[in-house]
Amino acid sequence: MINFSRSLEPNNTMVIPTPFHERSFAANRRGHWTSWAGYTIADEYTHADLEYFAVRNQCGVFDLTPMIKYHISGVDAEAYLNKLFTRDIRKIKASQVAYVLFCNESGYTLDDGTLFKFSNSEYIFCSQDRHLPWLLDSAIGFDVEIKDRTDKIAALAVQGPTSAAILKRMGLDGIENLPPFQMQSFQYQRDDLIVSRTGFTGDLGYELWIDPYLAIKLWDDLFTCGQNYGIEPFGSKALEMLRIEAGFILPHKDFLPANHVIRVNRGRTPFELGYGRLVDFDKGFFNGRQALLKAQQNGPRYQLVGLEIDGNKPAYDAWIYQNKRKNVGTITSAMWSPSCKTNIALAWLDANAKTDNLWVDIYTNKELKWHKNMVSCKVVKRPFFNPARRNAVPALDF
Amino acid sequence: MNNYDAIVIGAGHNGLVNACYLARADLKTLVLERNPYIGGASVTRELYPGFSYTNCSYVCSLFRPEIFRQLELSRHGLQVIPYDGGCTFTQDGNYLATYNDHEAQRREFARFSARDAEAYDDYATDVMRHCRFIKPWLLRTPPDPVSRKAKDIKGLWQLYKDLQVLTEAQIYDTLEFYTISCGDYLNRYFESDVIKGHISNSSIIGTGLGPYSPGSAYVLLHHYMGEVDGRIGSWGVARGGMGAIANALASSFKASQGEIKTDCSVENLIVKEGKAVGVALENGDEYYADTIVSNLDVKRTFLKVVDKQHLPQDFVTQVQQFKIRGSSGKLNIALDGMPTFPALPEGSTAIRGHVNIIDSMERLERGYDDWKNGTWSKDPFVDLLIPTQTDPTMVPPGKQMMSVFVQYAPPVLNTGEWTEEDKQAFGQTVIDAIAQYSPDFKDLILHAEIRTPQDIENEAGLTQGNIFHGELTLDQLLFNRPIPGYAQYRSPIPGFYMCGSSTHPGGGVMGAPGANAAREILADKRMTV
Known part of the structure; x- marks a missing residue:
């Protein structure tokens, strides 16, 4: 339990609460917390498996506030972002949310994230990591403010089959017609509630963005309206299962942001991450362009793949072998998929x-005795789990 | 009776490390110490009843874990305890604290600059890359670039290979890093004067450089590449003070049948037929061995202990020109209780670590100007630590010991040698500077030991009081340290070796020069530990 009654100076507390803390604290019956970007958020409220199924079967609510949010505005915003990101930002329309990548001048990916476009001169960029120095340095010569x-925007992910129905009940008229990767602004109290049809779960779902003073009210409204729709809060442990499926x-797990790389060649190009389609060489200059042209010519050194693995023991941190002998890669994320009833993983393979x-070699501990198992696996397409409801317009009620 | 296999001059930590390895190779080894106590600058002394003063070096991070393990220092009583905290006070009544939690640190930096708060990650990644480059070289003998011996060519090839794991941009960055100033380096990452001031502190400690002097960026690294239990950049205190390191080494040495004689000041190296054969003490005693190792700095070794008649003139000239400028003094203060620092919030952990009172590189540089003018800094840099918060065994319950490292202070003043009056005025400058941030500090002082560079030279034997046995600039690092052609711990006189911090990889309570020298000595004897 964390005592947040004192001032939130770093001197007093290493982690800070999100605007939802009062509610997530009350809901966290298991008492497991984790720190994300300096905030404390629930790791597990009750049981990760049950929270996971709440998202796949009903509706889950996740406190997304710690997501890093940079507000970018100014007459040069579009031109600036077009230089920063690898894809053509000019093709993105207002109210659209775009998945974007950006690279350093060696062509290595600094991070991925979502770009929310309000107008040609106003955007919000959300990412896992912090990048202010790079964003500011890239802005030299552009009339933009970053x-x-x-900590000025509170955010909740509302994810799962009944999420649209709950938001409708909350009075967000027409929410079911919002297509994936679009956002819409609703009047909420005397403020704006931004709702985007986005998420990290691969299911039908929305992300809600609001001024922190309305956070508690929003949480309460959601849970009141969701009462008959199976609404449950879910923590980062369940989210990790959902995002792998x-x-x-995930940066720092499946790839390392290039500015954190100490050893050379540990960075990854967008091509290696499987996001070559997000690199647009036709749009003119952008950060990393020269190196990426060369990288495209030389071909990738590694490939990020999805794996289906025999058996039911997750292949955490395992090596991958060709013909049981030659080491050709490593697993970065692994889990038993409760929805696919399959042992799945994300992995780096030599190109x-x-x-x-x-x-893959999987070590299992059977009553304190370790067994080494060579298990067959095959490369499969991602996503591992991709329900039709995810992209249906209008969104279904359940 | 007076015959040994090896004699080590000076019972500082490197001398003892060296002697431990020689004794473990079954050499009958004698360590001679001028003072009545061992430790050199790694020493704990009771200078006021009930108070243990760790009065020279005061913290531990660089000491090589390999040596700790090989010499079984744990069994011989050594414990190194990490501490957290640290802060820089600003002139406007604020403070910048150090936290070992990444996000708490970021939020702390963000109080001064949102940009710098995030830039610290980039900075830390780049400095860590330099650490990784230099670290394997700490316990290697530097290869001689003009030699054609297989081991030197192999060493140079290794250096080349180490560079090749970097990208082009990183190689340029590395070459630059070893030559540019701390100021230029930090300006690449940071904009806040306070943050730059806070970080630059470790670029000048122990050196006759200012933060804008070329070469000072490397000194940052020298203070960053240490570790406690694998946590790079972490610092700790030796339980019982820094003397505990020397005592554990002495215990390990004696367990290998080593012998230490204190109150034995070596006056002369005895050379016969061009070979080192023994030493003559001031009291007239003589001890003999075919291997003599000097743990004294290179100037003291070759300009005081060795007769010039045995040395090539070029060598003597180069030793004379070796830069070993004293730049720091020290105050060790027994306190009646814990002083308060009103700028810090109540219960702050910042006070457990290093407290600095210079909040910009500009002020640091102005302090350096005073030193160049031959006087101590009127607005001094202090690195203040109260280690008794971490190790209360050193003082009576409720009391504290404050170690204050002070920079800059010249070895000789523009008015001439330090007088007692100068020394008191220097001490008062420092006490007044600290009192600006702690109103009850002066009233708590029970006793203060003031040490000028001259005192440090007289007591610990460090020429000019330079704590590193010589500047840590590229012209005096790796195969240039201390003298090109003599960077492999051997001297122009067969049988006579160097093992002090004047040799690679330099100063700090690291033990690496002593261990490296032992390896070379034993190689000459076709022995291994």
């Missing part, structure tokens, strides 16, 4: 590795 708004990559006859 502000960290992380959805095939999303030139053949994708047949692949094996």
